[in-house]
Amino acid sequence: MRDARVLTIGRNPRLAREGGLQFLERLTNTMGCHMDIAALIISVLAVIAAGLSAYYAFSQKGAAWEQAGDARISATAAKESARYAEEQVQLSQQALEAEERARYEARQPYVIVDIRPSDSIRKIYNLVIENIGPSVARDVQFAWDPPIRRMDADDAPYPIADARPFTHGIPMLPPGGKIVMFFGVATTLKNFDVDMFTVTVSATGPDDIVEKHTYEIDLRLRRGVMYHDEHNFHDAVTQLEILADQARKLREDHRPKDY
Incomplete structure (x- = not known):
């Protein structure tokens, strides 16, 4: 197909x-x-x-x-x-x-200054200079404001400002060394016309010049404060001296007399 x-x-x-x-x-x-x-x-x-x-x-x-x-x-x-x-x-x-x-x-010395009651007679105030540091402080100098003076009115004959530590400095103050000066009687503190002393302390230590320290001694903290009598070694010595005088007197009173 x-x-x-x-x-x-x-x-x-x-x-x-x-x-x-x-x-x-x-x-x-x-x-x-x-x-x-x-x-x-x-x-x-x-x-x-x-x-x-x-x-x-x-x-x-x-x-x-x-x-x-x-x-x-x-x-x-x-x-x-x-x-x-x-x-x-x-x-x-x-x-x-x-x-x-x-x-x-x-390792630095540390010289402090304070006005405090006496350790032996609480009614007496002393000015205390003390080295509480571990090393010797040399050429210690003080700058007071106002000028330091005692509380007693009779400071004039022996002004504390004329003391040698303040006029010539302290050549050497060993660790624990202390200088104590009579400052006044507690009964005169009330009428003392100075409220505060400011003292700047400079010194030389084992690493040359030590940092200056400034202390503010505020006497107002002591005013109106009552102290009770504390008996210490000084009181014991005083009592022994009294007993020794009494014993000596008794011995003399009972000594046989020659007629």
Whole structure:
């Protein structure tokens, strides 16, 4: 049947031309259909590729944000570590300075000045200069404000300000060394016209010049204060002297007399 059709077409040019046109049309339609399918596939692939690119870009953006956050956290941690290290250095420096200061003060003389009741007679006030430090104090000097003077009205014949420690200083005062000067009687403190003496003490120690110390001696703290008698070694010696005098008198009274 096909062979007969081919023979018929071959003998009739018109049929041959129409058959060729139909073949070309079908071929064109077939190719167009295939091209549409290819274009559709290409479009789908393009959309998928664009989606993958977008997803990859979004993933990269998220990773970048995470890296930026981690970098900020790392920077903050590094800053805190640096601040903590700086604080530790400062604390160590302060501890070292305090230790050095303690060692320095532990080997320095410490001369104090005070006006206090006598240890033996509570109604008498003494001016006391004492070195309570562990080393020898040399070239001890005093600066008084107002000028030092006794409470008694008869200070004029023997002014305490003319005492050698205040006019020439103290060449050497050993550890525990003490100088005691009579300052006045308690009954005169009430009418004494000076409320406070300020004295600045300077000296030289084993490390050259010692830091100056200023003392405020407030006499108002002593006014109106009553003291009871305290018996001490001085009182015991006094009583023994009295007993010795009485025994000597008894011995003399009972000594046999020559008639």
